Amino acid sequence: MAARPKASRSVRPAKTRGRRRRNGAGAPDRREAILAAALDEFSGRGFAAARLDDVAKRAGVAKGTIYLYFPDKEALFQDLVRSVIGPLIERFEASAEVDLPARLVAERIVDMFVREIYGTRRKDVIRLIIAEGPRFPEIAEFYYREVISRVVAAVRGLLRRAAERGEIPAEALARFPQLLVAPGLVAIVWNGLFDRFEPLDVAALMRAHLDLLFGERRPG
Amino acid sequence: MAARPKASRSVRPAKTRGRRRRNGAGAPDRREAILAAALDEFSGRGFAAARLDDVAKRAGVAKGTIYLYFPDKEALFQDLVRSVIGPLIERFEASAEVDLPARLVAERIVDMFVREIYGTRRKDVIRLIIAEGPRFPEIAEFYYREVISRVVAAVRGLLRRAAERGEIPAEALARFPQLLVAPGLVAIVWNGLFDRFEPLDVAALMRAHLDLLFGERRPG
DNA sequence: AGGTATACTGACTGACCAGTCAGTCACCAT
DNA sequence: ATGGTGACTGACTGGTCAGTCAGTATACCT
Incomplete structure (x- = not known):
């Protein structure tokens, strides 16, 4: 966190068309769920103090999944805004x-x-x-x-x-x-x-x- | 940082009457120096991301010294305000x-x-x-x-x-x-x-x- | 000189957490 | 069936940092 090079922007993984739903009927839009959870966590604790483990838990998703949709914590914040x-x-x-x-x-x-x-x-x-x-x-x-x-x-x-x-x-x-x-x-x-x-x-x-x-x- | 009990308030160590000056003539008020450094670091990086190592360095003091004047990071912030x-x-x-x-x-x-x-x-x-x-x-x-x-x-x-x-x-x-x-x-x-x-x-x-x-x- | 008190130091510890990746599993196509 | 694909998982790693404490330095005794 001392001096990031960084450049990339988040991209959704390949195609998120209805396919590949895992549990129940409604399309489980991971991306939306993660963004919503991130809003809760970031606004509750601030960017630095928010834990991606908690974001994942709140979104009902494993931590790794976040990194399928966003390159890193900072990009998640930017996309949220x-x-x-x-x-x-x-x-x-x-x-x-x-x-x-x-x-x-x-x-x-x-x-x-x-x-x-x-x-x-x-x-x-x-x-x-x-x-x-x-x-x-x-x-x-x-x-x-x-x-x-x-x-x-x-x-x-x-x-x-x-x-x-x-x-x-x-x-x-x-x-x-x-x-x-x-x-x-x-x-x-x-x-x-x-x-x-x-x-x-x-x-x-x-x-x-x-x-x-x-x-x-x-x-x- | 997950759920602090905490209660204490900062106290200056015993007596800080002019005594005990170490270097040069002017009384080197550690407390003031630490507060000034903390303001720089906190306002530059935010509370959570600020490092007490940096505060100490900026104040020209060892990290332990901070804990002689303030019980913890949060109390330092409060006293600063x-x-x-x-x-x-x-x-x-x-x-x-x-x-x-x-x-x-x-x-x-x-x-x-x-x-x-x-x-x-x-x-x-x-x-x-x-x-x-x-x-x-x-x-x-x-x-x-x-x-x-x-x-x-x-x-x-x-x-x-x-x-x-x-x-x-x-x-x-x-x-x-x-x-x-x-x-x-x-x-x-x-x-x-x-x-x-x-x-x-x-x-x-x-x-x-x-x-x-x-x-x-x-x-x- | 020795003795005591205390401001100060900074290497160390333990916890915490962003980011990784080998592996799993549902769903296809053949 | 069988193998391939790719979204998803979560234990793990490496680095970071708040807070500690044994030790040092200095001042003031007697």
């Missing part, structure tokens, strides 16, 4: 492109965040990225390229259009789209650290945030 | 209690954040807490009790006073003081993950945030 985060971005961009009043679009995005990230295991993946990213440049880069830069761009577009229509108080927001998503990040971090001391009502938090940005919500 | 974060809170509370216009107080707090946290190694400690906290309930609890709850209370007081004077747009903020500090957290996370792709001007970010909360800054 990719597989969980990847699919969400396009949907997000679509949401941000709709040409409706900014407040409405923002509300939809917030809903989506609460439902698809905060309400799922995806928030654990984001927490993992925050925690482990600094030590895994490839993860950080993937995440920046595939997620952050696209989110920032989409939000910027949304806000610029809103500013042109005079819907929004400041163009400062368009310079720092981070300000729009900041509470979401805080919620995720809070959830991981302090929820047992003082639970946080995310939906209310996000609503309050929108009120601050766009002014109080009018009842009508 | 305490020693770095602890001293700052009182100063923060003092800043928040001043009875001046809220905007002014907020600006001072932001300055303090940028200078004393973002501009120092303390931001690395906060990153460590975010990353490792979920796995170290004692750390999370200490941090909640000694920092978060006090910051939240102080900010709430500040905002309530401001709201009574009608200086502030929404009482939503007083319900969610998290919204006030969210950008600071985002800045720290961004700094650790994405600064090499897209550096973030923290001072400008925080200024923009204040403008959003209090309305544009009037030149006068």
